[in-house]
Amino acid sequence: MNLRLAARRGLWPWLSLLLLMASSAPLRASPLELSVGIVPQQSATELARVWIPLLQEAASRSGVRLVFRTAPDIPMFEERLKQGEYDLAYMNPYHYVVFSKSPGYRAFAREKDRRLAGIIVVAKDSPVTDIKQLAGKSVAFPAPAAFAASILPRAEFARLGVPIEARYVHSHDSVYLGVAQGLFAAGGGIKRTFEAIDPAVSARLRILSTTPGYVPHAFAAHPRVAPETVDKVLVALASLGKDEAGRKTLAPLSFKGIESAADHEWDEIRRLRIEQRVGSAQ
Numbered sequence: 007m008n009l010r011l012a013a014r015r016g017l018w019p020w021l022s023l024l025l026l027m028a029s030s031a032p033l034r035a036s037p038l039e040l041s042v043g044i045v046p047q048q049s050a051t052e053l054a055r056v057w058i059p060l061l062q063e064a065a066s067r068s069g070v071r072l073v074f075r076t077a078p079d080i081p082m083f084e085e086r087l088k089q090g091e092y093d094l095a096y097m098n099p100y101h102y103v104v105f106s107k108s109p110g111y112r113a114f115a116r117e118k119d120r121r122l123a124g125i126i127v128v129a130k131d132s133p134v135t136d137i138k139q140l141a142g143k144s145v146a147f148p149a150p151a152a153f154a155a156s157i158l159p160r161a162e163f164a165r166l167g168v169p170i171e172a173r174y175v176h177s178h179d180s181v182y183l184g185v186a187q188g189l190f191a192a193g194g195g196i197k198r199t200f201e202a203i204d205p206a207v208s209a210r211l212r213i214l215s216t217t218p219g220y221v222p223h224a225f226a227a228h229p230r231v232a233p234e235t236v237d238k239v240l241v242a243l244a245s246l247g248k249d250e251a252g253r254k255t256l257a258p259l260s261f262k263g264i265e266s267a268a269d270h271e272w273d274e275i276r277r278l279r280i281e282q283r284v285g286s287a288q
Contacts, residue, residue: 038235039071043092045101045223046076046083047148047155047178047199056202056258060246063255068242070235079176080149084284087111093231094239098122098153099275102224104284106269111226113272114240118247118263121219124158125200127185127211128192137168137215143191144171146181151284152194153275155181158217159194179203186210198260221271225264240266 044057053076061072075092077083087095090109097105099122105111126145128134140163147156155178163170173190175181181193182200186207192214200208225243227236246252247263256263 038069039073040093040231040235040239041073041075041091043075043077043083043086043095043097045095045097046078046080046176047152047196048202049177049179050076050078052179052202060255060259063246063252064239064242067245068238070238070242072239080152081285084151088285090228090230092228094225094227094236096223096225098151098223099221099272100151100153100157100280100282101284102226102272103275103280104151106226106272110229111224112229113224113226113267113269114236115225115243115264116267116271117222117261118265120222120262122154122196122222123219124154124156124162124217125195125197125213126159126162126192126215127182127195127200128214129185129188130210130212132191132212134191134214137163137192138166140170140192141168142170144173144189146173146175146184146190146193148176148178148181148194149174151282152178154196154217154220155194155199157280157282158220159215162215162217182207182211201260202258221274224267224272 042057042061044053046053054074058074061074065072072094077086084101086092087097087101087105088109095111097111102111102113106113126137134140145159145163147159150156156174160172175184178195178199181190181195182203184190185193197213200211200213243264244266246256247261
């Protein structure tokens with residue numbers, strides 16, 4: 007029915023009321039959605055298995071939809087951080103030092119009661135009992151800028167004057183599998199991912215050495231994310247360790263909990279003066 011016909015039939019008052027109601031009715035707000043980039047220490051399938059339940063639980067508590075994202079490998083993850091593609095990101099300590107400068111990610115949370123250390127693994131039946139015996143051998147690492155799994159073990163080899171042939175294989179899982187299959191004499195990783203791999207693989211490996219510990223990975227927000235939104239996510243993440251439903255989502259990651267954090271906590275990494283290029287052009 008057109009407006010002129012409505013007026014002739016005396017329906018104009020009712021039509022006017024409907025138009026007024028429609029114009030003044032609030033639009034239904036779409037739920038706030040943030041992408042969460044997770045450093046690809048493991049395969050995307052495994053990361054999704056352990057992270058999506060945690061993010062869904064945190065989303066239900068915060069009212070902010072948290073969408074799992076990762077990358078095919080660590081260099082690509084670094085490229086995406088460089089471009090600011092993730093609203094929030096879980097990144098290693100060295101990544102945080104780099105990307106807090108540009109594009110300006112800011113730490114707001116970290117794993118509770120954790121110091122991050124690197125490990126060097128060898129095959130369980132390997133004759134190697136000291137890392138000095140790895141001189142001249144091929145040693146696998148996830149990526150050049152993987153902090154605990156690559157930078158710290160390589161620093162230990164350098165400190166002891168042990169020359170090695172560094173090989174980069176994109177993920178922690180690939181390191182462990184390569185060492186277990188005898189493709190490499192040793193490999194770098196971290197205890198959390200070592201404990202999370204297929205038991206059939208870990209049973210064929212042993213930890214040869216552990217590096218000193220440092221502040222762990224950062225949960226960091228891109229500057230475009232409003233502070234009040236970050237606060238909602240922080241409160242939700244910190245609550246996970248306080249009840250059974252939340253602890254169930256933390257268990258696959260071997261997290262005791264998640265707590266608030268501030269930028270200065272990564273100053274100990276800055277003092278190391280690491281100069282390692284990041285991204286695909288390493």
